[in-house]
Amino acid sequence: MAPEPLNAVKSRGADLTRALRDAVLTGLLAFVLFLPLIGFQTVTNMRGDLVLNTRWGLLFSIVAVIAGARLAYAVLLAPWLSQRKLRPVAVAPSPWRDFAGKWIIPFAIGFAIVYPFVVVGTVGFGGAVKWIDNFGIQVLIYVMLGWGLNIVVGLAGLLDLGYVAFYAVGAYSYALLAKEFGLSFWILLPLAGILSSFWGILLGFPVLRLRGDYLAIVTLAFGEIIRLVLINWVDLTNGYAGLSGIPRPTFFGIPFNANDDGFAARFGLEFTPVYRTIFLYYLILALAFLTAFVTVRLRRLPVGRAWEALREDEIACRSLGINTTNTKLTAFATGAMFAGFAGSFFAARQGFISPDSFTFLESASIVAIVVLGGMGSQVGVAVAALAMVGGTELMRDLDFLKAIFGPTFDPTQYRMLLFGFAMVLIMVWRPRGLISTREPTVYLKERKTISADLVGQGHG
């Protein structure tokens, strides 16, 4: 290696001095900040007196960790980051990326199709219900909800914070109609979708003039109204207690039970509840695929282009003769319809629903999935749903942390904290979501991906 020029050595020395000074200052700041917070502790002793304890060891170890981290950042991380910035920005797409881009979707679809068999093969019938139901079905419900909301938020650019209301409409439609009239799941599924999109249009009308924050607030309120109606209209919905004994879907008329005319007996199999779970898994998988397929189709139709144009510039849309009122309503109705499908599936799968399942937190997580995945991106939304829902399910099993923090440590309490931290990291790393680029719907010569900087985020 060639000897370094003198000024480079000099500047490195200066850098080190600066880094050290920086670390000492940070340490001092941390000391001042944490002295009252961590250094002193007030404890009530046996006689009920308040006693001041000092925790110097803990305080200094925290200060040392902070100063050390700052030093490590200045010496190691900062030069690496600035080096990285100097690299040419436009990197030619590597063959690996091309390959991944082409095969990741077929692979994911294939994996989703064989997943139940993989699970049954690895953990057997005993543990399969947990992995297929709690993990697979749960993730797919949110994938479907994310794709449905993606039409409203990602394509049309209308921020809907009350999406769970349509999910609730779908679930209660199925539950009530199936219980009262004994209609089959296959009739009620489209009916629930229609009823939900009807409510979507009903919500759409008053909020058409609103944009941005105002739209978000009104949709949020709508979600709450639906939930409160479900709680208070006890005659119809049984209030907080919810509806139980909702008929389960049958395999085209064959019930999943241990009787002689049940699924297992008819097909000469030994009865196990896993068959129903697998059937439900494929049902939600088919519904999710339907959502994706319709969305992909709609994007290439004039109505889909009008949604995206609406997100980009509403006034320009009107100047081109597009009826923005109808366009927004179709976006609301289409999004709501898929939520209705998902809702009726949810009711059929659970067999029990109550207003607790349709709180604002649900709406917020679906919006988070869409935003995290990248507005308008189907793959991004699916990955985000897998990470958010699947991730939180996986984090229920954090028992290995007990080995680090001692047996009194309760990992479940830290699940949401870790989760929030991961979300902050992703938002710092990719502020426009995992996949923020946009694929054009039509092209003359070649399909070029559009960078996120140019794509609008909508005004509400």
Added chain:
Amino acid sequence: MANAGDILLRVEHLTMRFGGLVAVDDLSFEARQGNITALIGPNGAGKTTVFNCITGFYKPTEGRLGLRHGGPGVWEVLETLTDSGRRSMRHADGALYLLERMPDFLVTQQARVARTFQNIRLFPGMTVLENLMVAQHNRLMLASGYTLLGVFGVPSYAAAERAAIEQARVWIERVGLTARADDPAGDLPYGAQRRLEIARAMCTDPVLLCLDEPAAGLNPRESAELNELLLTIRNDYGMSILLIEHDMSVVMEISDHVIVLDYGVKIADGKPDEVRNDDKVIAAYLGVADDEVAEVEAEVGL
């Protein structure tokens, strides 16, 4: 001189008040079939307000805005239509529309008036081609059976889409953007964005094209290209153009007719040469009273 039959757009007693401010005061003018009519005036004269009234973005306080489709005979039903309270009326020769009664999107969809904006309003995250496809929304919507047929991919829709792409391709070529057809519109240079916006307006298949300062921010070469484009649109398509412009080289070279506004009032109306030498116009542009014009002219060497 053209007779009344040539009239395409008839603006009568147009008044627009915003609270106490009278932006446009009792303005009447006509735009003729196949002509480029320029609307000029100093800043704040109310030109864009007139445009917003014609294209339905504002509802005028008073006035009548008649637009004809088809032959000149349709003007016969103007009074009948006005009294009927309806938006439009069919006639053996064509149809007549009252623009002040229509919401903005219907002005484009039914009356077929297209417009561009002073500050360019493209869909920046969509490609050049997609921008022109959105402009053909209503035709494609019909072809896709209001989406229902389109979802199932019926062949008639596929044919309609191919035709729409073909029309877009022709316009992309005409405005010289073939090499960038698949690039996002937001990535184009300013002059190209202006041209694309005009192409997009033309893709709505209008009878009247309203351009709000199409030459703003263009350099002299781009400005000359724009002149050429507008003349092509007029000559090859027989398109009638209504134009707001500050760039006098554009106005004087290509307009057939010029209307000058000042403080919302029409102060001159005629051929470019007549308007150029009008004392009132010079006074409005130089900002002096009428009787001082000669003095100022002498000073600036006119």
